Amino acid sequence: MDQTIRLSVILCTWNRAASLATTLSSIEKSELPPAISWEVLIVDNNSSDDTKTVCQQFLALNPQRYRYVFEKRQGKSFALNTGIENARGEIVVFTDDDVTVDKRWLAETAKIYETFPCIGVGGKIVDAWSSRKPDWLSLEGPYKLRVVIVTFDLGEEPCALKTAPYGANMSMRKEAFQKYGNFRADLGPTGGKEFRGEDTEFCRRLLRAGETLIYAPKAIVFHPVAEHRMTKRYFAEWYYAFGQSTARIERPPEHAARYFGFPRYMVRACIQDILLWMTSISAQRRFFYKLQFLCSWGQMTEERRLWHNGKKETRRKTPVDVS
Numbered sequence: 001m002d003q004t005i006r007l008s009v010i011l012c013t014w015n016r017a018a019s020l021a022t023t024l025s026s027i028e029k030s031e032l033p034p035a036i037s038w039e040v041l042i043v044d045n046n047s048s049d050d051t052k053t054v055c056q057q058f059l060a061l062n063p064q065r066y067r068y069v070f071e072k073r074q075g076k077s078f079a080l081n082t083g084i085e086n087a088r089g090e091i092v093v094f095t096d097d098d099v100t101v102d103k104r105w106l107a108e109t110a111k112i113y114e115t116f117p118c119i120g121v122g123g124k125i126v127d128a129w130s131s132r133k134p135d136w137l138s139l140e141g142p143y144k145l146r147v148v149i150v151t152f153d154l155g156e157e158p159c160a161l162k163t164a165p166y167g168a169n170m171s172m173r174k175e176a177f178q179k180y181g182n183f184r185a186d187l188g189p190t191g192g193k194e195f196r197g198e199d200t201e202f203c204r205r206l207l208r209a210g211e212t213l214i215y216a217p218k219a220i221v222f223h224p225v226a227e228h229r230m231t232k233r234y235f236a237e238w239y240y241a242f243g244q245s246t247a248r249i250e251r252p253p254e255h256a257a258r259y260f261g262f263p264r265y266m267v268r269a270c271i272q273d274i275l276l277w278m279t280s281i282s283a284q285r286r287f288f289y290k291l292q293f294l295c296s297w298g299q300m301t302e303e304r305r306l307w308h309n310g311k312k313e314t315r316r317k318t319p320v321d322v323s
Contacts, residue, residue, distance in 0.1 A: 007038040007106055008089030008174075012071075012079035013097035017050040019224075024058050024066075026100040032107045041087055044070045045079040076188040077198045084177050093171040094199075099221045100128075108219035109171055112158060118212040120172040120203065122165020123219030125152040131227040136287055143288040148238050150223040154215045161213040164203030169221045180205050186248055197245040204249075232287065239291040243298025247306060261304035270296040 009027060013020050020042075027040060042055050055068045071082040084092055091113060095101065102108075105123065112121045127149050138144055152166050180202070188198035206213065228234070257264040273293035280286035 006036050006089055007091050007093055007110060007171075008083075008087035009038065009040045009093045009095065009106070010043065010080065010083035010087060011040060011095060011097055012043045012045055012076055012083060013047065013051055014045040014074075014076075014079075015047045015049045015051065016097045017047070017054050019098040020051060021054045021057075023095070023097055023099055023101070024054070026103075027106075028058070028061070029103050030101070030106045031103045032110070036107070036110050038106060039065055039067065039088060041067050041069060041083050043079040043083045043086075044068065045076065046070075046072050046074050075185060077183040077185045080188070080198070081182040081185070084174070084182060087174060090174060091171055092174050092177070094167050094169075095221055096168045096223070098226075099168055099223050101222070102220040105169075105219050105221060108216055112214050112216045112219070113173075116158065116212070116214045118214045119176050119206060120165075120170070120211070120213040121216050121219070122152065122161055122203075122213060123169035123171075123216045123221065124154075125150055125166060125169050126220060126222050127151045127225050128222040129225045131225070131230060134230050136232065136283060137230070138284045138288065143282075143284045145235065145288065145291065148229060148235055149225055154217070156217050158217060159215050161203075161207075161215050164200040164207070165213065165215070167199030168223055169219065170199060170203070176206060176211070180209065184248075187245060196242055197249055201249050235291060236294055239295040240298035243295040243300075244302040246295070247299045247302035251306070252303065258307070261307055262300050263303060266296065266300045266303065270300060 011020075011023065011027075024040070024042075030038075032038060040058075042058075044051050044055065052068070055066070058066045059068060067086070069082060069086055071079045080094070091110070093106065093109060109121055109123060112118070133139075137149075139149065150166060150168055152169065154161075183198040183202055187201055188196065203213065229238075252263045252265070259267050270293065273289055273296050277286060277289035277293050280289055
């Protein structure tokens with residue numbers, strides 16, 4: 001009789017063969033009780049580098065544990081959903097292809113499910129720096145910047161989550177996807193446009209439905225802080241893309257007042273951000289509000305595009321009166 005698989009680790013990857021090998025090596029060192037069965041499902045999202053070769057090495061190492069799936073539709077959400085469809089485990093565990101995991105990561109994740117009645121778990125994410133932090137980068141205080149630096153730390157005790165965890169260290173009972181659907185394909189990195197938030201949107205779906213998510217302080221992954229991301233240009237592009245994603249997740253009321261297609265309340269917020277940016281003396285404060293403006297502008301432009309497309313679709317479906 002086949003043993004029921006308790007945990008399915010889904011690892012989506014695209015053209016990161018070197019870091020993927022490091023991630024898989026750290027997962028291979030995982031220490032779990034013998035009673036907990038687990039598998040690793042690698043979803044290759046149309047990679048053109050040595051990704052398949054790396055995967056074959058781990059499949060040869062342990063063919064009962066590792067599985068390889070190719071998803072040709074470009075986009076992380078497509079890869080995630082393919083992973084979910086192919087997962088054999090009762091609990092689906094997600095992480096990224098550039099992290100290293102603590103050897104107790106999976107065991108501590110499973111322990112939370114055994115201890116708390118919950119549908120999902122978000123673990124601790126520790127930032128791993130390989131270069132010096134730029135002077136202009138504020139990670140605390142009133143001008144703290146968003147999650148370009150991926151960290152998630154709510155202390156040392158388990159607690160109910162009020163906000164969404166991050167996909168670099170997140171797990172769900174498989175039934176969550178059967179009940180609430182999969183990740184939205186119009187969100188998440190695509191290899192081209194950097195729309196984000198597929199993980200955030202799904203977790204918000206669960207929280208709005210009254211489901212319980214628990215923070216797991218001892219289920220730890222270490223997320224690298226890539227040196228090429230430590231530039232003001234990268235932050236600017238990230239914030240603009242984050243604003244575009246926000247527009248897709250948080251649509252305004254149907255009858256919201258608009259100026260030239262822009263929701264009026266967004267225009268006011270954008271003007272406020274511009275004024276705060278232009279009148280700030282402190283370099284950190286000025287950069288903070290510049291990024292806030294870029295985020296607002298990304299949200300506004302994407303919202304106007306979605307609104308215009310919706311109007312065109314409505315006109316296309318409306319019958320023409322020829323009487």
